Amino acid sequence: MGNRLEGKTAIVTGGGSIGPGIGNGKAAAALFAREGARVMVVDLNLEAAEETRRLIEGEGGSCFTSRADVSVAADCERIAGECVRELGRIDILHNNVGIEIPGGILEITEDDWDRTLDVNLKSIFLMCRAVVPRMVEQGGGSIVNISSINGIRTLPALSGAYGASKLGMVALTREIAVEFAAKGIRCNAVLPGMMRTPFVEASLTDAWGGDVADMMRQRDAMVPIGRQGESWDTAHAALFLASDDAAYVTGTTLVVDGGLTCGVRTAPQGG
Numbered sequence: 041m042g043n044r045l046e047g048k049t050a051i052v053t054g055g056g057s058i059g060p061g062i063g064n065g066k067a068a069a070a071l072f073a074r075e076g077a078r079v080m081v082v083d084l085n086l087e088a089a090e091e092t093r094r095l096i097e098g099e100g101g102s103c104f105t106s107r108a109d110v111s112v113a114a115d116c117e118r119i120a121g122e123c124v125r126e127l128g129r130i131d132i133l134h135n136n137v138g139i140e141i142p143g144g145i146l147e148i149t150e151d152d153w154d155r156t157l158d159v160n161l162k163s164i165f166l167m168c169r170a171v172v173p174r175m176v177e178q179g180g181g182s183i184v185n186i187s188s189i190n191g192i193r194t195l196p197a198l199s200g201a202y203g204a205s206k207l208g209m210v211a212l213t214r215e216i217a218v219e220f221a222a223k224g225i226r227c228n229a230v231l232p233g234m235m236r237t238p239f240v241e242a243s244l245t246d247a248w249g250g251d252v253a254d255m256m257r258q259r260d261a262m263v264p265i266g267r268q269g270e271s272w273d274t275a276h277a278a279l280f281l282a283s284d285d286a287a288y289v290t291g292t293t294l295v296v297d298g299g300l301t302c303g304v305r306t307a308p309q310g311g
């Protein structure tokens with residue numbers, strides 16, 4: 041247990057996990073609580089959010105949950121109101137929700153395109169529109185948006201809608217950062233690379249040929265560090281940006297990818 045977020049409150053969207061294990065949002069919620077934050081976990085799947093609450097409370101942390109769809113404006117307004125009612129203020133908004141429906145532009149349907157953009161990108165606009173006025177009133181806050189390196193490079197499983205939504209998040213992050221810098225609000229994005237999380241298994245297995253173990257081996261082998269990242273790697277980057285350690289950091293993108301955006305892994309050199 042630390043104290044980097046002592047006295048702060050945080051909303052974590054998508055703070056459950058899509059499958060067994062610990063995803064990026066669940067890890068961030070748990071880590072924020074370990075560092076002293078009182079956390080509101082929001083998820084479309086209330087049982088997934090409740091699992092995170094049990095994890096946090098089991099470690100002595102403070103958490104409450106709410107079911108919501110962050111692509112729906114009324115839900116986002118309600119979340120912000122509930123957080124202020126329960127916790128008094130909103131210091132950190134951690135926008136973690138994201139879905140991926142793989143496919144190149146000749147494969148993906150128009151509905152899938154719309155859904156991806158709504159859930160991944162419009163949700164950031166809606167959540168920020170609901171939360172930022174509260175942050176302005178209270179004199180500041182920190183927003184962390186979970187984007188992806190897929191916004192700045194292609195990956196083996198083609199994902200046109202996902203990549204477009206994730207780069208859109210980066211542009212929106214910068215806009216919000218500049219617009220509200222003078223109000224004490226910082227806004228940054230984390231760009232995770234290939235992470236070994238339930239999200240990958242749920243979203244990408246078919247696109248990689250259906251064999252999970254083989255997909256994981258191939259993904260590990262591509263990364264210069266020699267393995268995929270963990271959800272905790274994403275969470276630690278988010279913690280830095282959410283905390284006062286990053287007091288002078290806004291409008292930036294923090295890539296957490298084991299070197300993958302620099303290039304794919306080369307064979308070890310003999311000698």
Ligand SMILES: NC(=O)c1ccc[n+]([C@@H]2O[C@H](COP(=O)([O-])OP(=O)(O)OC[C@H]3O[C@@H](n4cnc5c(N)ncnc54)[C@H](O)[C@@H]3O)[C@@H](O)[C@H]2O)c1
Binds near residue numbers: 059066088238240
């Ligand atoms: N795992 C990776 O390899 C990887 C890589 C780069 C970026 N990311 C990003 O990380 C984020 C997700 O990470 P995760 O591991 O927590 O994923 P996850 O799929 O486990 O998602 C967490 C939760 O989001 C909820 N959710 C989905 N749609 C929602 C909606 N409309 N409203 C509210 N909740 C909703 C799900 O019910 C789930 O419990 C995404 O933004 C994803 O794009 C993941």
